[in-house]
Amino acid sequence: MEKTSISLRLTPYVRNAFFSSMDVCIRISRLDVASGFELCRIQKETVRIPFCPMEPLQAYDELGYIPLTDTEESAYPIVYKKWMCGRDVSGAVTIEYSVYPRILPPGYTSSPYFDFRAEDGGANGAGLTFLANVPDAGGLLDLKWDLSHMPAGARGIWSYGEGDISREGEMSDFLHTYYAVGDIRSEVSGDYGFYWLSEPPFDLRELARQTRTLFVKMSGFFRDIRSVYRIFVRRDPFEKSGGGTALQRSYMFGYSNAAVPTPDKVRNLLAHEMVHNWPLMEDEPYGTCTWYSEGCAEYYSILLPVRFGLASREYLLNELQNRTDAYYTNPTRGMGNMEAAAICWEDRRAQKIAYGRGLFFLAETDTAIRRATNGEKSLDDVVLALLVRSGNGEKYGNDAFIGTVKEISGLDLAGRLRDMASGMPFAPPRDGFDGLLDYTEVNTLEADTGLPAITYKWFLREKA
Numbered sequence: 001m002e003k004t005s006i007s008l009r010l011t012p013y014v015r016n017a018f019f020s021s022m023d024v025c026i027r028i029s030r031l032d033v034a035s036g037f038e039l040c041r042i043q044k045e046t047v048r049i050p051f052c053p054m055e056p057l058q059a060y061d062e063l064g065y066i067p068l069t070d071t072e073e074s075a076y077p078i079v080y081k082k083w084m085c086g087r088d089v090s091g092a093v094t095i096e097y098s099v100y101p102r103i104l105p106p107g108y109t110s111s112p113y114f115d116f117r118a119e120d121g122g123a124n125g126a127g128l129t130f131l132a133n134v135p136d137a138g139g140l141l142d143l144k145w146d147l148s149h150m151p152a153g154a155r156g157i158w159s160y161g162e163g164d165i166s167r168e169g170e171m172s173d174f175l176h177t178y179y180a181v182g183d184i185r186s187e188v189s190g191d192y193g194f195y196w197l198s199e200p201p202f203d204l205r206e207l208a209r210q211t212r213t214l215f216v217k218m219s220g221f222f223r224d225i226r227s228v229y230r231i232f233v234r235r236d237p238f239e240k241s242g243g244g245t246a247l248q249r250s251y252m253f254g255y256s257n258a259a260v261p262t263p264d265k266v267r268n269l270l271a272h273e274m275v276h277n278w279p280l281m282e283d284e285p286y287g288t289c290t291w292y293s294e295g296c297a298e299y300y301s302i303l304l305p306v307r308f309g310l311a312s313r314e315y316l317l318n319e320l321q322n323r324t325d326a327y328y329t330n331p332t333r334g335m336g337n338m339e340a341a342a343i344c345w346e347d348r349r350a351q352k353i354a355y356g357r358g359l360f361f362l363a364e365t366d367t368a369i370r371r372a373t374n375g376e377k378s379l380d381d382v383v384l385a386l387l388v389r390s391g392n393g394e395k396y397g398n399d400a401f402i403g404t405v406k407e408i409s410g411l412d413l414a415g416r417l418r419d420m421a422s423g424m425p426f427a428p429p430r431d432g433f434d435g436l437l438d439y440t441e442v443n444t445l446e447a448d449t450g451l452p453a454i455t456y457k458w459f460l461r462e463k464a
């Protein structure tokens with residue numbers, strides 16, 4: 001069978017020094033859809049982040065114009081808009097429309113950084129807020145930039161490379177990646193790069209170099225030989241910023257000139273988002289496995305830099321203390337994982353639960369495995385074994401975690417995982433962070449409510 005190719009042509013426009021719009025043209029070499037069935041869809045809303053404002057979508061096949069009707073479907077936390085064919089469609093299909101960068105509503109102070117936004121001389125954002133998708137399509141992905149309406153020197157960058165790029169993949173890869181276009185500054189080394197539009201008030205080049213060292217070491221730890229990795233930087237126009245969002249082989253990191261982040265904060269944020277490149281479970285239904293991906297990102301972002309000798313034990317102490325206080329004083333910490341996931345985009349306190357709970361549960365799992373195997377095995381063995389399965393294209397959830405822990409240590413953590421997921425309280429494990437720390441219990445108050453709570457004050461153990 002002839003291999004499908006999906007070509008994506010992006011034509012951005014800068015007018016009067018402002019990024020104004022972008023034409024999107026998607027061509028699929030072969031597609032058969034019966035009348036009444038779906039041609040394509042957009043993610044009209046993804047965890048509250050809207051798709052870009054767009055001109056009407058139009059589609060053609062070899063017979064010409066395809067009549068379309070549209071419909072909406074909610075699959076929390078995504079709302080889809082789907083276009084259905086008004087007649088049978090076959091052969092090469094072209095889908096075209098134009099998008100405008102998102103204008104932030106007044107008072108907006110949020111992430112994740114999916115939205116396609118304009119900034120000094122260009123724009124950046126995730127494909128899922130400006131690209132249509134044909135579910136299950138895949139083959140040769142062919143990205144082309146038409147920069148003829150941009151000022152001289154404009155560049156187009158995708159998570160997988162700069163300029164025109166061809167690679168095998170799923171069409172959804174176009175959505176789960178970042179794009180930046182315009183007058184882009186960068187710090188690049190091979191397939192690793194940092195890309196930004198506005199010059200920030202801190203040394204981004206130095207940060208890029210440090211982060212590259214971390215990437216190389218983390219890649220080694222997670223047994224990854226792929227070199228592609230790109231970090232996109234945006235300046236938020238609102239003060240309460242400073243987040244990051246990870247997609248395939250890349251992430252977007254944001255800061256605000258009104259509250260310039262400290263180097264430590266930025267380094268840790270970058271480390272967290274970088275870990276997302278590797279350990280991942282299929283979060284299906286939404287919220288069942290968030291504890292694992294966020295927990296791993298938290299756990300390894302504070303431990304690995306210390307193991308690599310790139311950060312001090314005090315870094316671990318400080319980062320862990322912040323996380324401990326945040327989790328154990330969070331008034332929503334008694335919610336179950338699914339309950340929290342259902343409201344987490346309304347109540348950001350509930351959104352944070354998975355981070356602390358995952359971190360402490362993984363640390364507890366690590367101590368349990370070390371104890372059961374006389375220190376021969378650890379959580380790392382579980383995470384790496386699961387990663388091998390991901391590398392084979394497998395998708396998995398909590399059962400695989402339980403099964404792998406059992407294979408490696410003989411322990412059955414199914415009951416503990418159920419308790420953790422239900423929101424049952426548990427203290428952090430004393431030996432959970434490479435045995436470097438211990439704590440004392442401290443009475444404190446919940447954030448917001450002022451109700452009594454117990455947190456844990458960590459201190460460094462004497463070096464053995």
Ligand SMILES: [Zn+2]
Pocket residue numbers: 272273276293294297
């Ligand atoms: Zn994360």
